[in-house]
Amino acid sequence: MKEIDLTEISNYVRALHCEIRWRIIDILRERSMSSEEIFNVLRKNKQPITKNPDECRGECKANTVKKLKKPSLYYHLRELEKVGIIELDEYKPSKDNRAPEKVWKLNMDKLIINFK
Numbered sequence: 266m267k268e269i270d271l272t273e274i275s276n277y278v279r280a281l282h283c284e285i286r287w288r289i290i291d292i293l294r295e296r297s298m299s300s301e302e303i304f305n306v307l308r309k310n311k312q313p314i315t316k317n318p319d320e321c322r323g324e325c326k327a328n329t330v331k332k333l334k335k336p337s338l339y340y341h342l343r344e345l346e347k348v349g350i351i352e353l354d355e356y357k358p359s360k361d362n363r364a365p366e367k368v369w370k371l372n373m374d375k376l377i378i379n380f381k
Contacts, residue, residue, distance in 0.1 A: 266373060266374060266375040266377065267373045267377070268378075269377070270378075280344050280348040281350075283341065285307070285333070288310075289341060289342065289345060290345070290351070293371045296370075297354040297355075297368050298369060299367065299368045300366060303342075308333065342367075349373065350371070350373060351369050351371055351372055352369070352372040353369065354369060354370040355368045
C-alpha cells in the first residue's frame with residue numbers, strides 16, 4: 266500500500282492516463298511476467314486500447330494492441346516503473362545468448378490519495 270498526497274498525484278495521473286498501462290497492471294496481478302510474456306498476452310487480446318482515440322493524449326494515442334510494438338511496451342513499462350507501480354523482479358536468461366530479459370511484478374496492492 267502506498268499513500269500519496271496532492272503534491273504527488275500528478276505523477277500517478279501521468280503514469281495511469283493510458284488504458285494500456287491499466288492492462289499491464291491487470292496482467293501483473295496474476296503473477297510476475299517478463300516483458301516478452303506481457304507483450305504476448307497483450308497481443309492475444311486484440312481489442313482497441315481505447316474506443317475513442319482522442320481519449321489518450323500520450324504515446325498510445327490512436328494505437329491498438331494489435332499495432333503495439335515492443336519499444337512502445339517498454340516505454341509504458343518504464344512509465345509505470347518510474348512511479349513505483351511495477352518493479353523489476355528478476356532477470357530471466359534469454360535464448361540465443363542475448364541480453365537477459367526483465368521480469369516485472371506489481372509493487373503495490375493499493376494506492377491511497379490523501380486529499381487533506
